[in-house]
Amino acid sequence: MCSRDCCNNKGPVSRTKEGNPCEKKTQKQESEIIVPTPQSLLYPYEVIQEIADFIVKGSGIRPKIGIICGSGLGSLADIIQNPKVFDYEKIPNFPVSTVEGHAGRLVVGTLEGANVMAMQGRFHFYEGYPLAKCSMPVRVMKLCGVEYLFATNAAGGINPKYAVGDIMLMHDHVNMLGFAGNSPLQGPNDPRFGPRFPALVNSYNKDLINKAIEISKTMGIESSVHVGVYSCLGGPTYETIAELKALRMMGVDAVGMSTVHEVITARHCDMKVFAFSLITNKCATEYSDKKDDEASHDEVMAVAKNRQKTCCELVSRLVAEIQKTA
Ligand SMILES: O=P(O)(O)O[C@H]1O[C@H](CO)[C@@H](O)[C@H]1O
Numbered sequence: 001m002c003s004r005d006c007c008n009n010k011g012p013v014s015r016t017k018e019g020n021p022c023e024k025k026t027q028k029q030e031s032e033i034i035v036p037t038p039q040s041l042l043y044p045y046e047v048i049q050e051i052a053d054f055i056v057k058g059s060g061i062r063p064k065i066g067i068i069c070g071s072g073l074g075s076l077a078d079i080i081q082n083p084k085v086f087d088y089e090k091i092p093n094f095p096v097s098t099v100e101g102h103a104g105r106l107v108v109g110t111l112e113g114a115n116v117m118a119m120q121g122r123f124h125f126y127e128g129y130p131l132a133k134c135s136m137p138v139r140v141m142k143l144c145g146v147e148y149l150f151a152t153n154a155a156g157g158i159n160p161k162y163a164v165g166d167i168m169l170m171h172d173h174v175n176m177l178g179f180a181g182n183s184p185l186q187g188p189n190d191p192r193f194g195p196r197f198p199a200l201v202n203s204y205n206k207d208l209i210n211k212a213i214e215i216s217k218t219m220g221i222e223s224s225v226h227v228g229v230y231s232c233l234g235g236p237t238y239e240t241i242a243e244l245k246a247l248r249m250m251g252v253d254a255v256g257m258s259t260v261h262e263v264i265t266a267r268h269c270d271m272k273v274f275a276f277s278l279i280t281n282k283c284a285t286e287y288s289d290k291k292d293d294e295a296s297h298d299e300v301m302a303v304a305k306n307r308q309k310t311c312c313e314l315v316s317r318l319v320a321e322i323q324k325t326a
């Protein structure tokens with residue numbers, strides 16, 4: 001039976017090679033069909049190149065290291081010397097930040113003698129942006145000359161050994177949005193960025209992880225630094241107890257709503273990746289009535305503010321290490 005309200009055919013519909021004979025569309029109806037744009041076509045290479053040129057010309061700097069500041073970790077960009085600041089609104093074709101703790105500025109300058117650029121404000125899927133848009137700035141970084149991506153985030157600690165304020169160096173991830181069929185690389189592949197089927201084992205640079213561990217020892221914080229697995233969920237809700245239990249069973253140590261799509265985009269265009277999570281809250285994996293078990297963005301921001309000095313020191317020392325071997 002034809003399901004169209006306007007159709008009088010209440011009997012079974014026989015489909016021919018041409019389709020349902022009842023569905024004779026007028027030209028107007030045809031033009032009403034909305035075909036979603038594949039994610040990878042949202043920002044063609046040329047548009048990314050224009051944005052990169054705007055930043056390189058505007059700052060007079062070709063950065064080597066790109067930093068993405070997590071929630072409440074904007075101070076990672078404040079330590080950049082001789083900063084040239086670009087508000088996202090003033091950068092052509094750039095999205096705007098909508099989340100508290102993400103200022104919406106790109107800062108270009110030097111850190112420990114290295115040319116760097118930092119995103120003070122990242123884009124999240126839950127803001128309504130497709131993943132390719134969320135991670136588009138990583139491609140801008142690449143075309144600016146960036147070789148190393150430092151991605152930072154605030155995350156909930158699922159591993160029972162983690163305490164609030166600890167740092168987890170990411171050595172792997174579980175891409176929950178990917179499990180659901182969503183990827184920043186979805187759609188036609190532009191080989192100027194990278195291959196159709198990028199491999200993701202060894203995504204997190206082992207040398208940089210080892211260097212960060214050594215640095216944490218010299219900082220005297222090694223007991224609160226872990227190496228673990230991060231998972232990104234779509235948000236903006238924090239997880240249920242059942243979801244947290246499931247994530248733990250999958251080997252996840254910390255959970256957030258970002259970073260993974262940025263890492264995928266960075267690895268696709270062959271950038272070296274270093275990423276860490278600041279554990280801003282402990283995730284309960286057992287049922288209880290305790291109000292403390294509820295995550296809140298205020299808590300996330302407060303912990304990030306408290307630990308920003310340590311995070312800044314870790315980042316600048318690692319940048320110094322990279323600069324030393326350059
Ligand atoms: O991942 P970042 O941007 O650090 O922020 C994390 O903190 C926010 C929730 O409090 C979410 O945006 C989550 O992803």
Ligand SMILES: Nc1nc2[nH]cnc2c(=O)[nH]1
Nearest residue numbers: 154155156255256257295
């Ligand atoms: N999904 C998620 N994101 C976070 N960001 C900071 N804490 C959390 C958390 O507990 N869960």
